[in-house]
Amino acid sequence: xxxxxxxxxxxxxxxALGFKDRLRIFHLMHRDLRLxxxxxxTNSTKLKFSNGGQFIxxxxxxxxxxxxxxxxxxxxxxxxxxxxxxxxxxxVNLIWSLRDRFIYSxxxxxxxx
Numbered sequence: 001x002x003x004x005x006x007x008x009x010x011x012x013x014x015x016a017l018g019f020k021d022r023l024r025i026f027h028l029m030h031r032d033l034r035l036x037x038x039x040x041x042t043n044s045t046k047l048k049f050s051n052g053g054q055f056i057x058x059x060x061x062x063x064x065x066x067x068x069x070x071x072x073x074x075x076x077x078x079x080x081x082x083x084x085x086x087x088x089x090x091x092v093n094l095i096w097s098l099r100d101r102f103i104y105s106x107x108x109x110x111x112x113x
Contacts, residue, residue, distance in 0.1 A: 007047030007056065009075070016056060018044025023058060025078075037078055041071060046091050049075060050100040057103055059091035070094065070105055087111060 005018035015026045015033065023041040027034045045068075046059035056073045067085040074081055087107035095104045106112045 005047045010053045016047045048094040050096045
């Protein structure tokens, strides 16, 4: 399967797992994980829920692309809000601003956006 990234919702009730083939969202139960949603995002290398939990940022590199993209999803409807062509190198960190108005990224080559 190839797990590549993990992200916890701030409430603790959701878990996002990025695999080579897709992004999966799970409900966290008392002693169980239940698959809630699958999204067609490949090579998800970094996941980060916003501080308020309303957004998910997902760093991925689509096949054939020169860029690593950051895809911003609504965390409740899973609609794509925006796709950012961010870095030529692998994205190693994503950080949301205090009020979730901005997202900062850092590439493995030291560049930031």
